[in-house]
Amino acid sequence: MAAAIKFVEGGTITSARGFLAGATYAGLKTYAADKLDLGLVLSESPCTAAGVFTTSTIKSPSVTVTQEHLAQGRVRGLVVNAGIANACVGEQGYKDAQEAASLAAARLGVQRQEVLVCSTGVIGVELPMSLIRAGMAKIQVTRDGGHLLARAMMTTDTRPKEAAVTFQVEGRQVHLGGVAKGSGMIHPNMATMLAFAATDAAVETQFLQAALREAADASFNMLTVDGDTSTNDSLVVLANGAAGNRPITANSPDAATFKDALQQLCVHLTREMARDGEGASRLIVVEVNGARNTQDARRAARTIAASSLVKTAVYGSDPNWGRVLAALGRSGAAVDENQIDLFVSGVCIMEGGKPIPFHREAVVSLMRGPEVSFRLQLNLGEGQATAWGCDLTEQYVMINSAYTT
């Protein structure tokens, strides 16, 4: 029996014991109502850590510094700024990311190399280091500071994204919390998806990295608001071992539970990001079953969720299954047209590749809800995947056509 994993009400990154966080308004973010833009995370003890980063060939030096610090081992904290991405600014960007780490380390009483750096915001503008210096001095980290941190990461997000789960490891209750912002390419001038997770379980580094990669592939990498990667995308997890368990490895009895918990947290944050996509009026969930393999299932689910025509059809509450099939067909996944079953928000509208009569008004009505699902059964194999996205609205066009002007 799998151990129970429960979501913690009001949970956030500091729901994990031994983690503190805080934030302030340094003056970097001029366009948002919620004026927090500089945040810190501190672990009371050294952490193992893992990260998954943008695959873009043009990446922020903040990502480079974070990767360097991760590579050298133990981590104690993290600094994040919103408003400016620290990308495409030449050599100064690397110096600024290093200085941000130094300033955070001094404030937190740890070493520079123990601090990760994350930036999100406008591309092509240098970090105003004097504002960051002044802001850093004002941050107080506290045991429930995760909520402030979640707000400080926001750019065009309309609400903070945070959650925590709790589960047992060796009979001890452990916690895993996280915060996130943005939804990838949908904020590409704001330039980023950022997600930070922290756990009070002890976890061996190599296993932590493998578990994080696996969780990312089934969550953030299935978020296809525009199917894209920014210059700053970063996902990191810290494990400080405050729970006192023996470090979890791939062979531990609790390995599967930890992976499951990490994935549940990541999926939760992914859904929140999709739901809060720019201009979005509803969440789209695409579930593909029976694909030839997992890769095919992921490809199909992502292509459908990313299709502008599926997205506009959802906006119009239009059960336009032809668009879903057209996206499936061009996804590259193996399909036998005569084997496809399709359900729209739970109603079967195609069976064995043939449209079947359905009560159109009933489906339109279901599609007016806050969440629309497309479930496909390809009947070719065991591949399964879920992708998340949001509808495409006039509001999206308005936000993005009048952004820097």
Next chain:
Amino acid sequence: MAAAIKFVEGGTITSARGFLAGATYAGLKTYAADKLDLGLVLSESPCTAAGVFTTSTIKSPSVTVTQEHLAQGRVRGLVVNAGIANACVGEQGYKDAQEAASLAAARLGVQRQEVLVCSTGVIGVELPMSLIRAGMAKIQVTRDGGHLLARAMMTTDTRPKEAAVTFQVEGRQVHLGGVAKGSGMIHPNMATMLAFAATDAAVETQFLQAALREAADASFNMLTVDGDTSTNDSLVVLANGAAGNRPITANSPDAATFKDALQQLCVHLTREMARDGEGASRLIVVEVNGARNTQDARRAARTIAASSLVKTAVYGSDPNWGRVLAALGRSGAAVDENQIDLFVSGVCIMEGGKPIPFHREAVVSLMRGPEVSFRLQLNLGEGQATAWGCDLTEQYVMINSAYTT
């Protein structure tokens, strides 16, 4: 010296000698003002032919029948219908496509296997064969019928797309004309990009196929309104040899001229499709020079032209170069950030990876024109490519969110 290739004023597919065309309203297209929806092309003599088709795994049986007829050799004509895609309708679709070819063949006085079949329109609806039977009997093919054919292919297109070029082969004046509709994925419920070309030059089949593939790769395959392929995409070219030249082969002195002419015609039709994308207010041209190789250049140009954020920035006349660089970075093309030069509508705004001061109002003003260009110099190699697209507007969302409802 390259032989002169000239565009023919008012040119269309029937500008090539020995080709006739015509169209009628059969009653398939209920939503367009321009009510022609069934068209025929006839060549007075047998043609060599070549085709490039959708790569979707879910394809219309009209495409299947066309591929079968192409494979068996000589072609005499083509039938096209707009309004219904003949896709996702089970086994009946193949029978209907065959019957459409038979009806057209009978009307044109040729064999069924000599007729190609193309359909475009709504997915999941059977072709109403009684309307097609009745319509076919009304079509008169004439020497300037290409203009009617171009209109009969339209679905959500706002204007017909047609052109012709003329050039010399063995000292004889030859003609190459074409018609096209739609812009791929931007009309995915209408489901199709179709383009037909015809020449009175004699062209050997194998060379014709190679030349068509090459032209498509540099034109229609660089049209990235949404970067997609429909169930019905078809591009075919017929060559009837009415000019009396020896068939052009890969080794003919005129091979390069023919390829150049075919590519110029295809690029012209591609630009017309991009400009007429659903809801589009302006054409986007992305030119990438100095890439490591052609593949990288194409990948980069397409990714930039397809980016929703670049498209919305163009709609807002916003020289938001960060979005262009973010798209370049995630395209997978090799880049050295410090080597990139970027020109927006002719104005250099980045050199050696660093933004340079520019007169913002002047660039915004240039971006208000009917065509916006992004030219990138990557300074890594000899790879060059151009991609075409259009801006993303509220109008696009409106059209596509209220389509079948």
